[in-house]
Amino acid sequence: MVPPFPRTAARMLSREIAGKRNFSTSKSRNADFTHAVIGAGAVGLAIARQLASRTGTSTILIERHGSVGTETSSRNSEVIHAGLYYGPDSLKTKLCLRGKHLLYDLCEAQNIPHSRTKKWIIAQDAQQMGELEALHAFAQRIDVPTHFLARKEIQTQEPDVRAEAGVLESPTTGIIDSHAFMAYLEGSFDERGGDEMLHTVVTKVEALGQHGDGEEGYAITTQSRDGKGGEDVITAEALINSAGLAAMDISNMVLPPDRHRKPYYAKGTYFSYAASHPKPNTLLYPAPKPGSGGLGTHLTLDMAGRVRFGPDVEWVDDPTDLTPNPARLAAAIQVIKDYLPSIDAQAIGLDYCGIRPKLGKTSGTYGKDGEGFADFYIKEEEGFKGFVNLLGIESPGLTSALAIAEYVEDILYGNGSSA
Template structure:
């Protein structure tokens, strides 16, 4: 039976980042059940590099987003990954939203985001032309990144350190013998086993189902999973925006915001809907809701140029309220060598390298 040091389940942005970082220390294999890497949450998002504004103080999301943002921009320069530090404008309309915006700025300061600036009406008109708002705040460190090229750069780093990426390979189960994991994999319909010392479950939307197949893991350490679907609409033709425009956040997300991609095309989203099964089919009927939300801050919207685009699904751990990343090691569940990552949603793309370093520290510390 083949014996490797580390097996990573899931080749999304976080799984690939972990594998790439770990490959500098261990021999690593990362498996992906699909034909291509990053087919789920990692490639179905806004591709925004987040500043770290919204997350609760002392949370993993706040810490790893801010650390990850710096690491990501540095990585993109080193590996020639396309990105743009376009900045974003947070906009508020009316007294209630103004109070919420002030609270957000305070939260950002608590999270050590020090570069936000309130905009005068003249500055707001310049940075967010045609936008209707009582008050605006500028976030210069927010950016956009080509998520596919980012994941490809992680894969290239993994390969450069002799790590392996194996697609069309599904995790079936793992048995822990006290020192190693005997892992059963399904590769194109054929079962085979391998032995690993470290097992990292970074399967995203499938992390809970994988965790349930690890025989030594007590079910109480596996949180509930809720699929939260968000869809996007693209805007055809010219538009006035050079920066991202974010309204005040909603209970389940950051609101239907305006982003631009690397080519400069404008898109809006996501909305939030909880669903029972994985289904990426966009709902064109949501257009009326999008139009209603967008014109609150962009009254000049030409709705005839708004077209349904794509959707993504987040692995939520709760239906309501703020939630943090959950990264469990043996100090939580008692199994040496097992690391489970649950609820890795936004800002997971931004935080991917910081999450990777966080996991690497957990893996290498007991050995060193």
């Protein structure tokens, strides 16, 4: 077993020798770190990297697994979303639009593998076409390019696609190598002087200011994931909960019982495709279904051009239940055949699963009236200065990661901050 935190221990030792750190002048000077970020998925990495760039601060990133991004961030469709589904005035829309531009710019500047594949949203009847028309109208309002395709364009570009009522094309949708993206964020965080604790589980969080002794910040009790060794306590002036599937647990450690929340988990199964035909070059999505927990079993591509389908939505109680369920295959094949009828059903197989943290059994799309839609929950909790809580960070979390990082920094240090 790799020791839990050799890099951090070495750095902390060197800092003790060097003497006291220069923290931000508006916060307590007695903590081990200025910022502690719990959770090293794409969003946690982006936040930690953003905060580590601030002069006179120190940031530690705590992750329970042995490497970054092993949960939701690496078990998704790796799609760069355009921002079409999340309704007016939502954080999801705001941060997806900003994050998309930041992500494309970063990928191009740092040679992170990505592709502007485009996406087709497909309607088979008048009701589904109504959903596409609503999406198109909303896209125009938020200045995201979309356009309907003529029948000849559909047949010429993707002859195997069935679209009885029509296709809405999103030209700014793409795909990214999420592992390469997170590797870049981790390296950039390290270059900015950040510290990282892997194999480390948070077992308790205490808000120091609650004792009325004038001390602010948070005491974070940790232990190695394998349970060997004793507990360690780290103190931080600001605590950012970006723990993904464990975020509700962390939140409930900090907040009083009357503010505790129940976690919900949407399991999504992905399906592989072993045949060489049909092989579209565009991402294919069925028309959004109001009330669904996701965007429907869609066709995506990886950076090697391999076709995969998913995810579907299966509500589960166990966030570690990543075993593909064979019972999901038949329903998925039926959905896929609706828009790709020549698909070889025998070549579709179970691949992998991902779990999305949810605030409830909520819709993955805003729909026409927003009923059942849940936005990102990102806020500094009232009465807990410096505690920024991120809950329900599902899709479009990967697309929004860099924008979420900016947003968290603004909460802590912007004009509206409590600093």
